[in-house]
Amino acid sequence: MKKYVSLVFCFLGLIGVFLGGCKNKSETRQQAGETEDTRFDTFKNNLVLKFWRIHPEWASSVGYHRYDNILTIPDNKYRRGLVRSYKSYLKELEAFAQHKLSENNQTDFYMLQNFLAAGIWQVDEFKDYKWNPAIYNIGPVVADMVNGRYDSLDNRLRTLSQRIAYSTAYYEAAIDNVKNPTVEHTQLAILQNKGALSVLGSALVDSVQASHLNPAEKNLLNQRIETTRLAIDNYIRHLQENILPAIKKGKTRSFRIGQSQYTQKFNFENESGYTANEIYQRANLEKHKIHRAMLALTKQLWPKYFPKQAMPAGLPAVKQMINRLSQQHVPRDSFITAIRQQIPALEKFVNTRHLLTQDPTQPLIVRATPLYMQGVAGASVSAPGPYEKNAATYYNVTPLTHYTPAQAESYLREYNTYTLQILNIHEAIPGHYTQLVYSNKSPSVIKAILGNNAMIEGWAVYAERMMLEQGYGRNSPEMWLMWYKWNLRVTLNAILDYSVHVLNMSEEEALQLLTQEGFQEEAEAREKWKRVTISQVQLTSYFTGYTEIMNLRDELKSKAGKNFNLKNFHEKFLSYGSAPVRYIRDMMLEN
Numbered sequence: 001m002k003k004y005v006s007l008v009f010c011f012l013g014l015i016g017v018f019l020g021g022c023k024n025k026s027e028t029r030q031q032a033g034e035t036e037d038t039r040f041d042t043f044k045n046n047l048v049l050k051f052w053r054i055h056p057e058w059a060s061s062v063g064y065h066r067y068d069n070i071l072t073i074p075d076n077k078y079r080r081g082l083v084r085s086y087k088s089y090l091k092e093l094e095a096f097a098q099h100k101l102s103e104n105n106q107t108d109f110y111m112l113q114n115f116l117a118a119g120i121w122q123v124d125e126f127k128d129y130k131w132n133p134a135i136y137n138i139g140p141v142v143a144d145m146v147n148g149r150y151d152s153l154d155n156r157l158r159t160l161s162q163r164i165a166y167s168t169a170y171y172e173a174a175i176d177n178v179k180n181p182t183v184e185h186t187q188l189a190i191l192q193n194k195g196a197l198s199v200l201g202s203a204l205v206d207s208v209q210a211s212h213l214n215p216a217e218k219n220l221l222n223q224r225i226e227t228t229r230l231a232i233d234n235y236i237r238h239l240q241e242n243i244l245p246a247i248k249k250g251k252t253r254s255f256r257i258g259q260s261q262y263t264q265k266f267n268f269e270n271e272s273g274y275t276a277n278e279i280y281q282r283a284n285l286e287k288h289k290i291h292r293a294m295l296a297l298t299k300q301l302w303p304k305y306f307p308k309q310a311m312p313a314g315l316p317a318v319k320q321m322i323n324r325l326s327q328q329h330v331p332r333d334s335f336i337t338a339i340r341q342q343i344p345a346l347e348k349f350v351n352t353r354h355l356l357t358q359d360p361t362q363p364l365i366v367r368a369t370p371l372y373m374q375g376v377a378g379a380s381v382s383a384p385g386p387y388e389k390n391a392a393t394y395y396n397v398t399p400l401t402h403y404t405p406a407q408a409e410s411y412l413r414e415y416n417t418y419t420l421q422i423l424n425i426h427e428a429i430p431g432h433y434t435q436l437v438y439s440n441k442s443p444s445v446i447k448a449i450l451g452n453n454a455m456i457e458g459w460a461v462y463a464e465r466m467m468l469e470q471g472y473g474r475n476s477p478e479m480w481l482m483w484y485k486w487n488l489r490v491t492l493n494a495i496l497d498y499s500v501h502v503l504n505m506s507e508e509e510a511l512q513l514l515t516q517e518g519f520q521e522e523a524e525a526r527e528k529w530k531r532v533t534i535s536q537v538q539l540t541s542y543f544t545g546y547t548e549i550m551n552l553r554d555e556l557k558s559k560a561g562k563n564f565n566l567k568n569f570h571e572k573f574l575s576y577g578s579a580p581v582r583y584i585r586d587m588m589l590e591n
């Protein structure tokens with residue numbers, strides 16, 4: 001990692017020169033600053049290696065494969081050891097004089113401090129290991145090892161055999177942990193663990209058979225695969241036969257986490273300059289602003305689409321216009337294909353408009369969302385970690401096969417010809433895919449592995465607006481109207497999440513908000529309700545990060561005037577990795 005000399009010490013050195021006779025003291029102070037940075041670099045590098053030892057699955061996910069043979073047993077002994085370790089690391093961290101560190105290291109200091117404190121809070125206070133059975137799922141780590149390209153198939157299978165040898169103990173600990181779970185998380189756990197069974201199905205058995213493992217290795221691995229399947233089956237059966245009946249008798253907790261825990265979780269996850277309540281208030285103001293803009297665009301478009309009909313007053317006119325435009329969508333069977341075909345056009349637009357420098361060597365693969373990941377979001381990105389920078393990024397798209405024809409039509413109207421393009425900007429180029437490629441090139445591994453969700457999601461939302469500002473969609477009022485509808489989702493996400501978990505908004509009220517004020521299709525609104533019942537705070541990250549990035553861009557534009565360069569802003573902003581926007585702001589304004 002690059003070493004920095006703190007600006008404050010350089011400044012003190014210059015004072016010494018001008019005053020005369022202080023040169024030796026200033027050099028000593030500069031050396032002290034360098035020593036603090038050097039010590040901190042050593043500390044954080046060692047700390048990351050400690051993280052991988054106690055979080056082997058996390059290590060695998062970022063491309064550090066030294067501990068791939070270990071499966072964490074999530075029992076009380078592990079949790080208590082984790083808390084002790086985090087408290088010890090926190091004590092070591094806080095021994096550093098952060099004001100003597102470079103800006104880059106100061107940011108890493110605060111991110112590490114936040115991460116460690118959040119980890120302790122999650123075990124000691126949040127305690128989701130008791131009420132969220134979906135936490136326990138061996139599917140993702142097995143799939144990553146089977147589908148990886150970091151080593152030969154034979155070596156990956158040998159390591160996988162060692163890891164899944166602990167699967168029975170893993171699921172026994174899960175059963176022991178789960179006490180009074182929510183019905184929503186229990187249902188998700190059943191769904192996703194059934195997906196995990198598919199990961200350990202015939203395709204894996206065929207891979208074992210086709211490998212060059214010796215007969216004894218193949219036999220042992222096949223036995224362990226079957227044992228793992230039995231452990232998963234037993235967990236699913238426990239949830240279905242023991243947990244769900246108890247829930248039906250009224251012995252369950254609410255999925256709502258309440259104001260105190262929500263406020264703490266918001267602070268830990270978003271690391272924003274805003275509080276949870278401030279974001280909720282700003283989102284409500286933004287909702288009204290968007291409605292006004294949508295009404296103006298509807299008025300402009302009305303004669304084109306409804307030449308013989310008087311325009312209704314207020315939001316019903318907007319809803320009618322959106323319904324008309326939403327009729328334009330791809331066929332159900334072509335949904336994933338259409339997404340795949342749009343990616344090159346986005347890449348070309350970014351290059352032609354000189355919006356930022358892209359890396360053509362980083363592969364992006366559009367695929368159907370694996371079964372073990374389904375049930376949370378319709379689209380997502382699985383990006384490689386900083387230790388596997390050249391591995392593929394997957395753009396996961398949930399197939400529409402589980403929908404009835406009516407549900408599929410509703411979903412396709414939501415992701416119509418216009419909004420499907422905006423979705424691809426958000427998830428792929430220049431949204432998540434592009435940002436995460438830059439993040440892996442950041443000079444700080446801390447900013448990559450502790451990526452701030454508000455910055456990551458905020459950038460993807462910002463990318464949508466920025467692309468339209470630069471002429472994507474030919475500046476058509478149709479595209480702008482549908483972008484406002486899409487951006488309204490971001491705004492309502494923040495309102496919905498806070499309203500449900502803090503203000504006890506009902507399902508009926510939530511659906512009313514999303515369909516009537518957000519103009520969402522019923523299928524989309526119901527999926528969003530499901531999502532808010534199984535997650536907390538994450539839905540606020542989009543609006544939070546987007547708001548902070550727009551504020552920063554406006555601030556820098558005002559400061560630079562005619563010298564402001566959009567490409568330079570983008571590349572400078574992304575160069576700091578996935579750090580909280582509040583810290584990126586400090587570094588960009590300083591430099």
